[in-house]
Amino acid sequence: MYEQFKIRAEGVSAEVYHYATKEAALDFLIGFLQGEGLADTPQACALWAECSFLDNLDRNVLKRVPGLKFVVTRELAAEARFGISQMDWALADTGSLAQNSSAIEQRLVSSLSSIHIAIVPTNGILPDMPALLSRVHPGDCAYLAIITGPSRTADIERVLTIGVHGPERLVIVFVDELGGTI
Amino acid sequence: MGNEFKESITKAVNNANLTGALGKFSEAYKVNRAKAYEGIDFEELRGRIAELKSYAASHLDELSEQFASKAESSGAKVFRTNDPAKVREYILKVAQDNNVKTVVKSKSMATEEIHLNPYLEKAGIEVGETDLGEWIIQLAGQTPSHMVMPAIHMTKEEVSDLFSKEVNERLTSDIPRLVKVAREQLRPAFLAADMGISGGNIAVAETGSIVLMTNEGNARLVTSLPKIHIALVGIEKLIEKYADVATILKALPRSATAQLLTSYVSIITGPTPNPDGSMKGLHIILMDNRRSEMAADPKFKQALQCIRCASCLNVCPIFRLVGGHVFGKVYTGGIGTILTAWFDELKKSEDIQGLCIQCGACKDVCPGKIDIPDLIMEIRRRLVLEQGVPLLQKTIYAVVNNRKLFHGMLRAASVAGKPFTSGKFIRHLPLFLADLTDGRSLPAIAAEPFRDRFKKIIQPKLKERVAFYAGCLIDFAYPEMGESLVRILNKAGYEVLFPEDQTCCGAPARYNGAYEVAANNAVDNIKALLSVDATYVISACPTCTVALAHEFISTFESLGQTEWMSEARELANKTIDFSTLVKKLVDEGRLTMKEGQKLGKITYHDSCHLKRTLKVTEQPRELLQRAGYELAEMFECDTCCGMGGSYSLKLPEISAPILQRKLKNIKDTGASTVAMDCPGCVMQIRGGMDQDGTLIKVRHTVELLAEQLIISSQ
Numbered sequence A: 001m002y003e004q005f006k007i008r009a010e011g012v013s014a015e016v017y018h019y020a021t022k023e024a025a026l027d028f029l030i031g032f033l034q035g036e037g038l039a040d041t042p043q044a045c046a047l048w049a050e051c052s053f054l055d056n057l058d059r060n061v062l063k064r065v066p067g068l069k070f071v072v073t074r075e076l077a078a079e080a081r082f083g084i085s086q087m088d089w090a091l092a093d094t095g096s097l098a099q100n101s102s103a104i105e106q107r108l109v110s111s112l113s114s115i116h117i118a119i120v121p122t123n124g125i126l127p128d129m130p131a132l133l134s135r136v137h138p139g140d141c142a143y144l145a146i147i148t149g150p151s152r153t154a155d156i157e158r159v160l161t162i163g164v165h166g167p168e169r170l171v172i173v174f175v176d177e178l179g180g181t182i
Numbered sequence B: 001m002g003n004e005f006k007e008s009i010t011k012a013v014n015n016a017n018l019t020g021a022l023g024k025f026s027e028a029y030k031v032n033r034a035k036a037y038e039g040i041d042f043e044e045l046r047g048r049i050a051e052l053k054s055y056a057a058s059h060l061d062e063l064s065e066q067f068a069s070k071a072e073s074s075g076a077k078v079f080r081t082n083d084p085a086k087v088r089e090y091i092l093k094v095a096q097d098n099n100v101k102t103v104v105k106s107k108s109m110a111t112e113e114i115h116l117n118p119y120l121e122k123a124g125i126e127v128g129e130t131d132l133g134e135w136i137i138q139l140a141g142q143t144p145s146h147m148v149m150p151a152i153h154m155t156k157e158e159v160s161d162l163f164s165k166e167v168n169e170r171l172t173s174d175i176p177r178l179v180k181v182a183r184e185q186l187r188p189a190f191l192a193a194d195m196g197i198s199g200g201n202i203a204v205a206e207t208g209s210i211v212l213m214t215n216e217g218n219a220r221l222v223t224s225l226p227k228i229h230i231a232l233v234g235i236e237k238l239i240e241k242y243a244d245v246a247t248i249l250k251a252l253p254r255s256a257t258a259q260l261l262t263s264y265v266s267i268i269t270g271p272t273p274n275p276d277g278s279m280k281g282l283h284i285i286l287m288d289n290r291r292s293e294m295a296a297d298p299k300f301k302q303a304l305q306c307i308r309c310a311s312c313l314n315v316c317p318i319f320r321l322v323g324g325h326v327f328g329k330v331y332t333g334g335i336g337t338i339l340t341a342w343f344d345e346l347k348k349s350e351d352i353q354g355l356c357i358q359c360g361a362c363k364d365v366c367p368g369k370i371d372i373p374d375l376i377m378e379i380r381r382r383l384v385l386e387q388g389v390p391l392l393q394k395t396i397y398a399v400v401n402n403r404k405l406f407h408g409m410l411r412a413a414s415v416a417g418k419p420f421t422s423g424k425f426i427r428h429l430p431l432f433l434a435d436l437t438d439g440r441s442l443p444a445i446a447a448e449p450f451r452d453r454f455k456k457i458i459q460p461k462l463k464e465r466v467a468f469y470a471g472c473l474i475d476f477a478y479p480e481m482g483e484s485l486v487r488i489l490n491k492a493g494y495e496v497l498f499p500e501d502q503t504c505c506g507a508p509a510r511y512n513g514a515y516e517v518a519a520n521n522a523v524d525n526i527k528a529l530l531s532v533d534a535t536y537v538i539s540a541c542p543t544c545t546v547a548l549a550h551e552f553i554s555t556f557e558s559l560g561q562t563e564w565m566s567e568a569r570e571l572a573n574k575t576i577d578f579s580t581l582v583k584k585l586v587d588e589g590r591l592t593m594k595e596g597q598k599l600g601k602i603t604y605h606d607s608c609h610l611k612r613t614l615k616v617t618e619q620p621r622e623l624l625q626r627a628g629y630e631l632a633e634m635f636e637c638d639t640c641c642g643m644g645g646s647y648s649l650k651l652p653e654i655s656a657p658i659l660q661r662k663l664k665n666i667k668d669t670g671a672s673t674v675a676m677d678c679p680g681c682v683m684q685i686r687g688g689m690d691q692d693g694t695l696i697k698v699r700h701t702v703e704l705l706a707e708q709l710i711i712s713s714q
């Protein structure tokens, strides 16, 4: 299913990576952020929303990376260039990600940033929408967010243009250590 | 049709930006849609959608009740009303109670339907559209021209002019840059807004959830940043089961924009915390505004199966020429005509219902399985009921209902038409005795109609018999087609009968909403055609075939007439179109064509009724190829030629460009002959080729096949 997911997600301009360990994934993430100009200034900082990936990681080490922040507020989210969050599921047949986004922080980092980095446990890959809906009941999830590729529009002369109100890039990082293998 | 309306059409078809953008889009759309549906059984999928939506339509009250109680128990406030005025008042009250100064909106047709923006603005509340297309037209002070792409009629230059004014800086027309500007301009509006207003693509009764879909991500911001969220949902968006969301999500993005899934889908069930820790004020308004009445109407209940994908607009040959503005301010295209007739008023649809040429293209792609052309016909019928038939048409129909008089006039016309004859064409032909307009070559009325020529045909004595229903065009304009048909069937061992009392099939009256007239025609024809003992009733005109096989029955049904119903069914069962019967006879070995003929390139035009109502596409193609033609398919072979009976006379400004497009597609194949199975299409396309001076032969399949049989018999 991972391969199918990757093809579909890349088909809608998402970028897909896969790492076995959190350590490898973290190395990639930091490298990626710095390569894209992460800095402790508005429009260059990164906001990381609470997630299980962060469990057991030494945040004090991470906090020393200039520009990387873990407290999500509206104001900071509005300034951040990068938003990092963990998505719960991935749908192989459409290349989509899904998350219980009832906590506003999760939505702030993924909707206001220019680059959304989504960490996904590898065993979160499901075949399709019916599989997702059978797992997530609205009673336990006030805001189910399903994201497929970056924000897009074709409203001017039907020309597909990426990045309107939402992120212009969606970087997906699967991590086996969070559960599952491919 | 009013002058103002006619002018709006002329303006639209002469707007090169509009027709160019829509034309290119509709071409790309067809290809992309097919790709998006690859590997999916569309018929099965839309069967399920139709079923679940139709169930919801019959249980609107129950589902609204269930939705309200579920949503309320999860913490939302639900307001139910039938009245658009109450919706506006409710929203304003919530705004005022919470001291709301600015509102951001994500796209919602329901708010357009009730003209919410001007109402709130008058009360001093600033309302900002955030969907890029909606924002553009809001800045331009216009209304949406398409349900899914509201600003499709505008060029990037126009957009850059608008944006330049907005940001006080001269911008170029670079599209990615313009999109960036929109992002930068709207971001502060999102962050500052006190209230977000959205529509809802789906409302789930079982769970009290609403589903929102956007590609730009604006609905996520509208529902997340402001402290209050109001969702205005028409009750036709209700479905019963949560699991069925997946069914609609499978079709809606594919049909709307040829995407596998819209970029952002949010399923919201109850309020969520705001960034400051307070709970969001979530209000869901379930608006009826005549939807229950619609559900109670046996005919129009179907329209509630609509999931608002706009694919019916995208494939409509008329819409791609005139765009949305001609249709009015809110809902556009085929389904828009129906929604306008209901949510606004029947009278408002008077002009726009006439835009539909009844080609059926929309019905084929509708994921809600709605028979849009049929519902538009029903609007026509009800308009006629309400307003009566105009005097001129009344006189015409009195004639059409009197076969002897009608045929007498047609004969007279053949004489009267003489002075205008140039070659095989005259300018004015009172064939459907519709409003006379000039503009194209129309065929001369034959000096001797088929009914007279038939008597001179000597047929061999044969055991089996078929009844031939000629229809007005073959009888009075193209009798040679009828003669060809007789020759072919004789070869296959059938004697052809021509019941003399047959008359007009009633389609012209029906398509103008005059069902009583059509019903009288039906009865006359039923009597005539069932009076002879024949295995089949064959017709070489798809419009007539559809009348005999389907419409006599549905006309009686619409009028609640039962007297002739069983005979109508008997006739329907015997009725068969020319190519289907001949293909069958060839397959059975009762007809053979000469082997090894090399007749050159031919292209085939699918007539609307033949392809989409009778579902016949391969039979004529196989027959022509077997006869020795090499088939070269044209682009958009099944797109309407613009004839549509009296449509070409009533709306020549639309019919003409459609015809030109068809002619070009035919010429582009390099074929020297174009075949079709409909004498109406022959009339339109032959007339076009004649005026154009192009030497491409325009022939009915019956003539081409008859030629080959004659050769083979020699």
Ligand code: SF4
Binding pocket: B255, B305, B306, B307, B308, B309, B310, B311, B312, B313, B335, B362, B365, B366, B367, B368, B369, B370, B372
């Ligand atoms: S009528 Fe059918 S095709 Fe048209 S918008 Fe509704 S669902 Fe789509």
Ligand code: SF4
Binding pocket: B312, B315, B316, B317, B318, B319, B333, B334, B335, B355, B356, B357, B358, B359, B360, B361, B362, B363, B372, B373
């Ligand atoms: S039947 Fe043809 S002309 Fe009429 S609305 Fe549908 S696509 Fe348009």
